[in-house]
Amino acid sequence: MDNSTVCHNQISQPPPRLCINCDVREQSVCGVLSERELEIFASATHNKRHQTGETVVSQGDPAVFFYNLVTGALRLVKLMPNGRRQIIGFLYPGDFLGLATRDTYPYAAEALGDTVLCQFEKRSFTAFLEQSPEMRAELLERANSELTLAQDQMLLLGRKTPSERLATFLLRLPEKDDGSIQLVMTRQDIADYLGLTIETVSRTFSRFKAEGLLSLPSRATVMILTRPQLQAMVDES
Amino acid sequence: MDNSTVCHNQISQPPPRLCINCDVREQSVCGVLSERELEIFASATHNKRHQTGETVVSQGDPAVFFYNLVTGALRLVKLMPNGRRQIIGFLYPGDFLGLATRDTYPYAAEALGDTVLCQFEKRSFTAFLEQSPEMRAELLERANSELTLAQDQMLLLGRKTPSERLATFLLRLPEKDDGSIQLVMTRQDIADYLGLTIETVSRTFSRFKAEGLLSLPSRATVMILTRPQLQAMVDES
DNA sequence: CGGCAGGTTGATTCGCGTCAAAATCCGTGG
DNA sequence: CCACGGATTTTGACGCGAATCAACCTGCCG
Numbered sequence: 001m002d003n004s005t006v007c008h009n010q011i012s013q014p015p016p017r018l019c020i021n022c023d024v025r026e027q028s029v030c031g032v033l034s035e036r037e038l039e040i041f042a043s044a045t046h047n048k049r050h051q052t053g054e055t056v057v058s059q060g061d062p063a064v065f066f067y068n069l070v071t072g073a074l075r076l077v078k079l080m081p082n083g084r085r086q087i088i089g090f091l092y093p094g095d096f097l098g099l100a101t102r103d104t105y106p107y108a109a110e111a112l113g114d115t116v117l118c119q120f121e122k123r124s125f126t127a128f129l130e131q132s133p134e135m136r137a138e139l140l141e142r143a144n145s146e147l148t149l150a151q152d153q154m155l156l157l158g159r160k161t162p163s164e165r166l167a168t169f170l171l172r173l174p175e176k177d178d179g180s181i182q183l184v185m186t187r188q189d190i191a192d193y194l195g196l197t198i199e200t201v202s203r204t205f206s207r208f209k210a211e212g213l214l215s216l217p218s219r220a221t222v223m224i225l226t227r228p229q230l231q232a233m234v235d236e237s
Numbered sequence: 238m239d240n241s242t243v244c245h246n247q248i249s250q251p252p253p254r255l256c257i258n259c260d261v262r263e264q265s266v267c268g269v270l271s272e273r274e275l276e277i278f279a280s281a282t283h284n285k286r287h288q289t290g291e292t293v294v295s296q297g298d299p300a301v302f303f304y305n306l307v308t309g310a311l312r313l314v315k316l317m318p319n320g321r322r323q324i325i326g327f328l329y330p331g332d333f334l335g336l337a338t339r340d341t342y343p344y345a346a347e348a349l350g351d352t353v354l355c356q357f358e359k360r361s362f363t364a365f366l367e368q369s370p371e372m373r374a375e376l377l378e379r380a381n382s383e384l385t386l387a388q389d390q391m392l393l394l395g396r397k398t399p400s401e402r403l404a405t406f407l408l409r410l411p412e413k414d415d416g417s418i419q420l421v422m423t424r425q426d427i428a429d430y431l432g433l434t435i436e437t438v439s440r441t442f443s444r445f446k447a448e449g450l451l452s453l454p455s456r457a458t459v460m461i462l463t464r465p466q467l468q469a470m471v472d473e474s
Numbered sequence: 475c476g477g478c479a480g481g482t483t484g485a486t487t488c489g490c491g492t493c494a495a496a497a498t499c500c501g502t503g504g
Numbered sequence: 505c506c507a508c509g510g511a512t513t514t515t516g517a518c519g520c521g522a523a524t525c526a527a528c529c530t531g532c533c534g
Contacts, residue, residue: 078392081473086392100384107388133370136377143380147337150387151344155315155323157394158432162490187513195395197491202514219499219513236318399522424481434523439482456481456531 018042022118027094028068029142032134041128045120050111056097059108065119066098072115073184077108077192087193089149090185098122099143112184157195165194166204167233170214170222181222255279259355264331265305266379269371278365282357287348293334296345302356303335309352310421314345314429324430326386327422335359336380349421394432402431403441404470407451407459418459 019030019042033041047070050056056067059079074091088107091097097109097117129136156165169190173181183190187205191198208214213230215223224230256267256279270278284307287293293304296316311328325344328334334346334354366373393402406427410418420427424442428435445451450467452460461467 078388080392080396084396086395088388088391100381100388102385106385129374133373136370136373137366140373140377140380143377143384144337147380147384147387148339148343150384150391151315151325151337154325154387154390154394155317157391158323158429159317159321192395198513199492199515200490203490206514435481436483436524437522440522443482 019045022070024068024070024094028118029096029135029138030068032138033132037132041120044124044128045118048117048119050115050117052111052113054111056109056111056115056117057105059106060104062103063098063101063105063122066096066122066125067109067120068118069093069095069097070116070118073112074109074115075112075185075189075193077110078106079108085192086195087189088153089146090193096139096142098125099139099146112189162194162196162200162204163207164233164236165196166190166201166208167230169194170224171227171230171234173222175224179223180217181224183220183222256282256355259307261305261307261331265355266333266372266375267305269375270369274369278357281361281365282355285354285356287352287354289348289350291348293346293348293352293354294342296343297341299340300335300338300342300359303333303359303362304346304357305355306330306332306334307353307355310349311346311352312349312422312426312430314347315343316345322429323432324426325390326383327430333376333379335362336376336383349426399431399433399437399441400444401470401473402433403427403438403445404467406431407461408464408467408471412461416460417454418461420457420459 019025019033019038020035022028022030025031025038030038030041048056048067050072056074057063057065059077069091071093073093074095074097075087076089076091078086078088080086090112091109100106101122129139156168160168170181173183175181185193187198187201191201194201196204205214205216208230209216213224213226215225217223256262256270256275257272259265259267262268262275267275267278285293285304287309293311294300294302296314306328308330310330311332311334312324313326313328315323315325317323327349328346337343338359366376393405397405407418410420412418422430424435424438428438431438433441442451442453445467446453450461450463452462454460
């Protein structure tokens with residue numbers, strides 16, 4: 001809640017932050033830039049930290065900044081006046097925050113856990129695009145894959161059963177080395193992403209567990225036991 | 238079903254088809270091209286006609302061609318193995334068909350009424366993009382607005398009531414001069430677009446009519462009587 | 475005047491949402 | 505290490521609203 005744009009260079013003076021050392025450079029839109037361009041880019045950006053639940057951008061606010069997500073995860077939320085909530089996507093390290101915006105953000109972006117973002121001005125980024133066809137191509141690429149995902153999600157929300165929705169969701173998440181899946185979001189988030197209630201999500205998890213499809217070592221950890229069966233539910237689509 | 242790539246120059250020899258005379262040039266992605274570029278473009282395209290219900294591209298087919306829609310309308314359909322259907326969008330004159338495709342089309346495009354399309358090869362178009370930053374910017378622009386629309390639709394499918402869905406849908410359609418709205422799609426199409434059944438769509442239309450919100454002079458014509466009330470239902474989102 | 479596709483209306487069912495309570499998880503402090 | 509407390513999740517009971525199933529209507533074609 002207090003000033004969360006903290007730098008760690010409060011004590012000693014570290015070397016200037018360089019995009020070239022960025023952990024997610026290759027995964028982010030910056031991956032297409034030359035060293036020369038990266039330097040230009042670096043001078044126009046700075047890091048921003050957020051804690052769990054904090055709002056990075058608000059629905060309806062003028063879109064002044066764009067971001068690359070460096071660490072953590074975000075949820076993109078659309079809120080209706082009466083409180084109904086729909087999550088239209090989650091962002092992970094390397095993802096770009098700023099697609100599908102015109103003058104204002106049509107959704108809020110909120111931090112899930114502690115996050116680090118790379119912030120830059122929309123204005124200067126747009127200007128930068130004029131000189132970088134590669135970057136524009138990269139953005140087009142990303143917009144297209146977001147659009148593809150969104151279309152899959154429309155099918156999910158319009159026509160799939162709760163079980164199919166949850167199975168689809170789980171199989172989209174990345175596995176760790178030990179085969180477990182870490183859920184960075186709450187059940188409520190999952191419900192609002194899948195167009196269900198929290199109770200239905202919980203019940204579906206329980207049923208999957210009872211059927212031996214998965215186990216839940218902790219709230220945030222899922223072990224998929226019989227991937228083929230879950231996959232079969234998804235392929236039914 | 239027979240060869241539907243008909244030219245009208247079967248009798249007399251008309252002047253070569255020129256993009257510069259295209260009715261929808263300014264509305265389509267071609268609007269950003271210079272006369273010079275238009276000529277190059279023209280030589281790589283040809284018109285293609287389709288009748289009601291015909292398939293322009295099939296879900297799962299290799300994406301070889303892109304299209305601009307010149308006349309008529311298309312529905313973009315995702316079909317599940319068990320027959321469940323979700324319409325992820327409608328295209329109107331000037332719209333581009335080819336966003337959100339990788340190697341294959343992830344949806345089918347089907348003609349609503351008689352349509353005219355401008356067809357060109359994905360390969361050559363992609364090559365053309367290399368030399369036309371304006372065109373790439375235009376495509377990015379369009380991908381972004383499609384994405385915005387898709388996100389609105391996710392909210393609709395995940396969280397809105399049938400009445401809100403239909404009201405939202407109707408108010409997005411263009412009015413004619415006399416204030417009427419022409420529905421180019423069937424009730425089933427509307428249902429599959431809004432994530433409902435045909436019966437629920439029909440009942441909701443009937444209720445709106447009973448409440449004096451609209452009248453239905455014919456199956457395909459809607460007269461909105463009290464726009465503010467419909468708008469209020471939508472704003473509730 | 476059929477015939478038929480598309481659309482409407484009615485009766486019934488059932489799955490998910492709602493409301494309520496219990497259980498679990500997890501951080502905190504004794 | 506355990507006891508406590510709040511948040512989160514799970515489970516249970518119930519009701520409603522949209523899907524389903526079925527019949528009927530309407531407009532339009534030959």
